[in-house]
Amino acid sequence: MVIRYGLISGAVAGGGLLLSMLLFKLKMLSLDYGALFGYTVQLIAFTAIFFGIKKYRDDVNNGSVTFGKALGIGLLIALIAGIIYCITWEIYFQATDQQFIHEYSAMYLEKLKSAGASDAEILAANAEMDMFRDMYRSTVTRFLLTLAEIFPTGLLISLISSAILRRKK
Numbered sequence: 001m002v003i004r005y006g007l008i009s010g011a012v013a014g015g016g017l018l019l020s021m022l023l024f025k026l027k028m029l030s031l032d033y034g035a036l037f038g039y040t041v042q043l044i045a046f047t048a049i050f051f052g053i054k055k056y057r058d059d060v061n062n063g064s065v066t067f068g069k070a071l072g073i074g075l076l077i078a079l080i081a082g083i084i085y086c087i088t089w090e091i092y093f094q095a096t097d098q099q100f101i102h103e104y105s106a107m108y109l110e111k112l113k114s115a116g117a118s119d120a121e122i123l124a125a126n127a128e129m130d131m132f133r134d135m136y137r138s139t140v141t142r143f144l145l146t147l148a149e150i151f152p153t154g155l156l157i158s159l160i161s162s163a164i165l166r167r168k169k
Contacts, residue, residue, distance in 0.1 A: 001060065002073055005052030006080025009045045013081050013150060014088035016041030021092055021100070031107055042150055045081060046157040049074040053165045064169045070162035078154025086146045093142070101136050105129040 020037050023029035029037060053073050057065040065073075093100060108129065112122055136142050 001052060001055060002076045003080065005048040005055070006077045007084070009048035009077055009081035009154075010084025010088075012045035012048070013042060013085045016045065017085060017088050018092060021096075031104075031111060038149070039153065042153040043157070046078065046154050048081070049077045049154065049157045050161040050165070052077050053161050057165055057167060062169070064167050065165060066168070067162050067166040070165055071158055074158025074161055075155065078151060078158055082147050082151045082154060085150045086143050089146045090139070090143065101133050105133065 016038070020029060020034060020041070023037070024034060053065065053070045056073055057063060057070070061069075105126075109122060109126060112125055117125070136145070
């Protein structure tokens with residue numbers, strides 16, 4: 001059951017990630033709204049946590065579940081979804097010859113310039129982007145950064161769902 005709901009959640013999150021990258025490439029999604037789009041998709045994907053805990057409580061455990069057990073179920077679903085999300089990102093990143101980081105950096109610096117940032121601010125931002133690009137070369141670091149994008153949302157939804165759905169016999 002955890003695997004099923006984790007796979008569903010991961011498919012939605014991974015699909016949303018690919019959709020956002022397509023919209024980003026087509027310039028239909030800007031940096032300003034990219035995070036909003038991404039977190040909206042994550043919230044939709046993580047509804048599977050609520051339904052997974054509810055399914056366990058109602059169909060497996062005779063209508064009861066402790067907060068701790070519900071949280072464990074939610075976190076496992078979030079972890080499976082997060083791993084799928086990271087694998088999806090890695091496949092996309094490699095398939096596009098790792099161009100996203102360069103495109104993102106260029107768009108970010110251009111946004112600063114158009115907002116009237118000073119030369120010093122732009123130089124500092126460019127140095128920060130260079131450091132990020134260097135750090136992003138490591139597959140492990142990239143995986144952990146990508147997991148850090150999605151897992152906190154899964155943790156939050158797990159906590160909320162566990163509090164709502166807990167029920168003692």
